[in-house]
Amino acid sequence: MAETVAASQLARPIIEIRDLRKVYQRDRQELTVLDGIDLEVPDGAFEALMGPSGSGKTTLLNLIAGIDAPTSGTIRVAGEEIAKLSETARAGWRARNIGFIFQFYNLMPVLTAAENVELPLLLTRLRRAERQRRVEVALKLVGLQDRMAHTPRQLSGGQQQRVAIARAIVGDPRIIVADEPTGDLDRKSAEEVLSLLRTLNETLGKTVLVVTHDPHAAEAAKVRRRLDKGQLT
Amino acid sequence: MTLPGLTLRNAFMRNKTRTFLTILGVVITTVAFLFLRTILTAWYASAEASSADRVVTRNAVSLINPLPISYAARLAQIPGVTKVTWSNWFGGIYKDRKSFFAQFAIDGPTALEVFSLRFLQGSKQDFLADRNSCLVGKGLAEKYGWKVGETIPLFSEIYPGDWKFRVAAVIEGTDDKSVANVMYFHWARLNETQAPNRKDTVGVFTATVANASDSPRVIRDIDALFANSDYETHTETEKAFRLSFVNGSGAILSALETGSGVILAIMALILGNTLAMGLRERTPEVGAMRAMGFLPRHVRALALGEGALLGFGGALVGVLVARPILGAFGRAMAEFGFLSNVSFKLSTGITTVVVAAAIGVAASSFPAVQAARLAIVDALRRQE
Numbered sequence: 111m112a113e114t115v116a117a118s119q120l121a122r123p124i125i126e127i128r129d130l131r132k133v134y135q136r137d138r139q140e141l142t143v144l145d146g147i148d149l150e151v152p153d154g155a156f157e158a159l160m161g162p163s164g165s166g167k168t169t170l171l172n173l174i175a176g177i178d179a180p181t182s183g184t185i186r187v188a189g190e191e192i193a194k195l196s197e198t199a200r201a202g203w204r205a206r207n208i209g210f211i212f213q214f215y216n217l218m219p220v221l222t223a224a225e226n227v228e229l230p231l232l233l234t235r236l237r238r239a240e241r242q243r244r245v246e247v248a249l250k251l252v253g254l255q256d257r258m259a260h261t262p263r264q265l266s267g268g269q270q271q272r273v274a275i276a277r278a279i280v281g282d283p284r285i286i287v288a289d290e291p292t293g294d295l296d297r298k299s300a301e302e303v304l305s306l307l308r309t310l311n312e313t314l315g316k317t318v319l320v321v322t323h324d325p326h327a328a329e330a331a332k333v334r335r336r337l338d339k340g341q342l343t
Numbered sequence: 344m345t346l347p348g349l350t351l352r353n354a355f356m357r358n359k360t361r362t363f364l365t366i367l368g369v370v371i372t373t374v375a376f377l378f379l380r381t382i383l384t385a386w387y388a389s390a391e392a393s394s395a396d397r398v399v400t401r402n403a404v405s406l407i408n409p410l411p412i413s414y415a416a417r418l419a420q421i422p423g424v425t426k427v428t429w430s431n432w433f434g435g436i437y438k439d440r441k442s443f444f445a446q447f448a449i450d451g452p453t454a455l456e457v458f459s460l461r462f463l464q465g466s467k468q469d470f471l472a473d474r475n476s477c478l479v480g481k482g483l484a485e486k487y488g489w490k491v492g493e494t495i496p497l498f499s500e501i502y503p504g505d506w507k508f509r510v511a512a513v514i515e516g517t518d519d520k521s522v523a524n525v526m527y528f529h530w531a532r533l534n535e536t537q538a539p540n541r542k543d544t545v546g547v548f549t550a551t552v553a554n555a556s557d558s559p560r561v562i563r564d565i566d567a568l569f570a571n572s573d574y575e576t577h578t579e580t581e582k583a584f585r586l587s588f589v590n591g592s593g594a595i596l597s598a599l600e601t602g603s604g605v606i607l608a609i610m611a612l613i614l615g616n617t618l619a620m621g622l623r624e625r626t627p628e629v630g631a632m633r634a635m636g637f638l639p640r641h642v643r644a645l646a647l648g649e650g651a652l653l654g655f656g657g658a659l660v661g662v663l664v665a666r667p668i669l670g671a672f673g674r675a676m677a678e679f680g681f682l683s684n685v686s687f688k689l690s691t692g693i694t695t696v697v698v699a700a701a702i703g704v705a706a707s708s709f710p711a712v713q714a715a716r717l718a719i720v721d722a723l724r725r726q727e
Binding site: 169172175177178197198201202204205206208210212214216218219220221225228229230232233277 | 356630631
């Protein structure tokens with residue numbers, strides 16, 4: 111692991127976090143979830159964040175992805191200090207830079223696989239033909255070009271997660287964030303999803319950040335970091 | 344795929360059972376709403392059909408109390424009055440009480456000058472020449488199969504006896520649809536049977552005014568002329584006179600108005616409940632969309648559009664369903680001789696669909712705003 115960290119430090123960091131704190135207010139209680147996190151993730155890295163429940167790993171991922179705001183500290187991702195962006199600007203930044211993969215896929219059941227993948231492209235000015243071309247490329251990359259017209263209910267869990275991966279990459283983001291991407295899958299499907307993430311990292315050069323409980327899933331990453339009681343260990 | 348396309352599918356494809364039940368609820372409320380509005384419209388329509396240049400004079404005490412026929416000549420002397428006629432409510436029964444229709448005893452020569460009637464069969468001359476003849480509205484003629492020359496027997500409790508009238512003509516009103524369900528006969532025939540104390544009295548006088556804008560002054564002059572007499576008068580425009588019958592049913596009308604408001608509130612609750620449930624169920628999807636870069640306004644637009652579509656779709660089906668029902672109800676009411684104007688009105692249908700769509704938007708606004716305000720991380724956490 112020390113070797114992989116040293117190798118990755120050669121590349122320019124795409125994620126730079128300094129003295130990050132996140133405190134939640136629960137009634138009158140303050141709950142410190144992240145306490146003084148410093149982190150640099152190089153461009154093109156494949157890193158796994160591990161830790162027990164409540165350690166703050168999903169919170170850290172959400173902050174990096176720009177869907178949550180820190181209590182203090184700085185987060186610079188893809189050259190932008192995202193905590194300083196307005197909500198609208200941050201939404202646009204996410205659309206350009208971040209691809210999301212969720213544990214429960216979050217596909218629209220009323221849309222086909224192709225339409226689900228096309229969804230993020232509706233925020234762009236791309237023409238319909240170009241959108242469809244990109245959708246086909248993304249679904250081909252995840253091996254589901256023959257399932258384009260299927261709705262999520264007609265797909266297995268593994269196939270649904272592959273559609274979600276296609277949706278995450280169709281906008282060509284620099285960073286893929288995945289929160290327990292194999293948490294709802296059997297071993298074989300999980301292996302397929304991890305293999306896809308490796309491909310995205312190695313072939314397309316995407317920076318991949320995975321939050322997982324599963325040591326086997328973490329093995330797929332080149333760097334594994336551990337979070338405990340709000341601090342990186 | 345487009346965002347409006349996604350809205351359409353969210354509205355109708357996501358949970359087909361719930362969508363069906365929601366649409367059914369909107370259809371039922373739409374039919375009920377249209378039903379009440381149509382009845383209300385028909386109720387007021389008889390007053391709307393009144394002529395602006397006609398005034399009606401009745402006994403100031405009540406409509407039941409008569410006025411002397413001698414007032415006709417004095418009314419005609421008032422400046423601005425051009426023609427005067429008079430009539431009595433007859434209240435006869437044809438065959439049985441279920442076969443109700445309105446009958447009036449009129450002074451033929453003057454009435455045909457004051458009221459605008461179209462003769463469809465038979466002739467005016469035949470009616471004027473025979474004091475035992477009558478005029479029947481085309482609706483009555485069609486309903487009872489009456490033909491010119493046929494004799495109609497009536498029984499009256501107000502004017503006891505068996506009455507027989509020969510049909511001289513079938514008529515319709517040029518400006519008043521209610522004429523189609525009315526029968527007219529000669530006042531002279533009624534008058535000759537009256538007891539001495541009721542002889543030469545009439546129910547109401549109807550006068551035409553040369554200039555409708557003079558009506559307020561003419562009304563004041565008429566009532567002033569007969570002030571402090573044995574038979575004081577109450578004069579009003581024909582519209583106000585007819586509206587007094589409508590307003591006499593004020594409690595019913597208020598109930599109908601309130602009922603139609605309650606129906607709209609029920610529609611809003613049905614739509615609001617469906618949309619709130621639907622949005623709550625898909626909170627994680629909303630969170631995922633927001634994470635991808637969609638803005639709160641996109642979420643709001645999707646939810647409001649969904650509400651509008653459900654309201655619009657349900658109301659459209661409701662209008663299509665209501666159309667034949669209202670037609671059948673209108674025919675039944677016309678046969679009964681009551682509310683002759685009950686029928687499906689396209690304008691009411693269009694208004695109902697637009698109002699339902701607006702209610703859909705209003706009902707979805709609260710869940711839409713709530714969904715749009717939800718923090719992305721909270722939305723994503725909902726499925727855990």
